[in-house]
Amino acid sequence: MHTPVILLSGFLGSGKTTLLLSLIEESQRRGLRPGILMNELGERDVDGHILEEHSGVQVQKLLDGCVCCSRKSELPDSLLLLLKQRPDAIYIELTGVADPDEIQSALLEPAFKDRLRLHHTITLVDAENALEFASRFSADKQLVRTLRKQLETADLIAVNKSDLVSSDTLSKIEKMARKHNEAAAILFTTFSKIDFPDLFRRIAPPEPMPSISAESHPGTKAIRTDHPVQPVHDHAKHASTQSNGSFSNVSTVTLTFPPKEHFRPLSKERLESFFQGWGDTLMRAKGHVALDLDGPIRLVQYAGGRTAWEESRYPGSPYLVCIGMNLDKTLLKEKWNALFQ
Ligand SMILES: Nc1nc2c(ncn2[C@@H]2O[C@H](COP(=O)(O)OP(=O)(O)OP(=O)(O)O)[C@@H](O)[C@H]2O)c(=O)[nH]1
Numbered sequence: 627m628h629t630p631v632i633l634l635s636g637f638l639g640s641g642k643t644t645l646l647l648s649l650i651e652e653s654q655r656r657g658l659r660p661g662i663l664m665n666e667l668g669e670r671d672v673d674g675h676i677l678e679e680h681s682g683v684q685v686q687k688l689l690d691g692c693v694c695c696s697r698k699s700e701l702p703d704s705l706l707l708l709l710k711q712r713p714d715a716i717y718i719e720l721t722g723v724a725d726p727d728e729i730q731s732a733l734l735e736p737a738f739k740d741r742l743r744l745h746h747t748i749t750l751v752d753a754e755n756a757l758e759f760a761s762r763f764s765a766d767k768q769l770v771r772t773l774r775k776q777l778e779t780a781d782l783i784a785v786n787k788s789d790l791v792s793s794d795t796l797s798k799i800e801k802m803a804r805k806h807n808e809a810a811a812i813l814f815t816t817f818s819k820i821d822f823p824d825l826f827r828r829i830a831p832p833e834p835m836p837s838i839s840a841e842s843h844p845g846t847k848a849i850r851t852d853h854p855v856q857p858v859h860d861h862a863k864h865a866s867t868q869s870n871g872s873f874s875n876v877s878t879v880t881l882t883f884p885p886k887e888h889f890r891p892l893s894k895e896r897l898e899s900f901f902q903g904w905g906d907t908l909m910r911a912k913g914h915v916a917l918d919l920d921g922p923i924r925l926v927q928y929a930g931g932r933t934a935w936e937e938s939r940y941p942g943s944p945y946l947v948c949i950g951m952n953l954d955k956t957l958l959k960e961k962w963n964a965l966f967q
Pocket residue numbers: 636637638639640641642643644645673721722786787788789790815816817818910912927929934
């Protein structure tokens with residue numbers, strides 16, 4: 627029997643974890659047992675903790691690098707571990723700078739081709755920022771190419787964060803996505819809410835369905851399912867550009883909080899302007915942070931230039947993961963330390 631696999635792709639902060647959480651919750655409602663694999667660029671597992679906290683599921687994690695290149699050799703073992711749990715489906719959240727092609731070809735390796743089938747590759751697009759990506763990241767050709775590959779390889783493109791933009795912008799994004807992918811269904815989503823009944827068809831074994839259609843914007847096409855995956859073997863080239871477990875010019879820095887005696891309370895506004903101060907070089911920040919010594923730990927998410935705050939039950943020491951392009955790590959750490967002086 628082939629276990630269906632859903633790949634979740636899309637740039638940093640586009641809404642992959644939000645979608646994964648919904649997929650898990652919907653699976654639980656349907657009595658399905660999913661196996662989850664999360665890949666994070668950073669060495670700390672912010673998203674895995676969010677998922678475990680909200681859904682109670684165990685998540686298989688690959689941290690500190692990208693599963694499509696520097697962590698690629700670990701993918702088979704992770705998949706085998708997941709298969710041992712006999713899941714009804716496997717959901718894999720890729721990093722924001724991963725090329726889904728590489729994972730699709732890994733599923734065709736002899737160890738998996740009779741055990742796994744690609745059910746969907748969903749690429750999330752951050753509607754508020756997607757139109758500027760090519761010019762904003764023009765210094766990093768490989769990143770721009772990867773973002774294009776994320777569109778090209780999807781069979782479902784979810785233009786997410788559509789609450790933050792006008793319908794005119796959505797139309798422009800649809801055109802841009804269509805230019806790279808003629809066949810994918812294109813949906814417009816808020817908080818990654820996509821049409822679950824369609825997505826879940828053919829995961830539940832007793833419900834065979836010949837084809838799947840997506841609730842879509844006018845002009846979108848049906849989702850192709852179980853589409854043939856062509857092996858692509860340029861990951862060696864991809865991996866050779868790696869340094870410090872990061873993709874091209876994208877790297878991560880984990881910031882920790884000072885000890886009690888050096889801790890000075892931090893306001894939300896100060897932390898938000900710390901993020902803003904880096905301009906486009908800081909693409910994403912997320913972590914479980916402490917604003918004062920006796921207050922609660924909070925989850926902070928900086929993505930696409932916006933900061934969101936949520937409650938957190940994270941039991942460990944606070945930290946913040948920063949992901950950026952050409953990040954000056956020394957300066958970042960210096961400015962971080964200065965926040966507490
Ligand atoms: N306004 C708005 N915010 C959203 C939407 N979808 C997700 N977010 C927020 O955007 C932030 C990033 O969402 P995630 O789901 O963590 O994005 P991601 O793609 O998993 O991020 P990485 O794994 O770091 O690449 C979070 O604060 C979400 O709550 C949306 O449709 N509208």
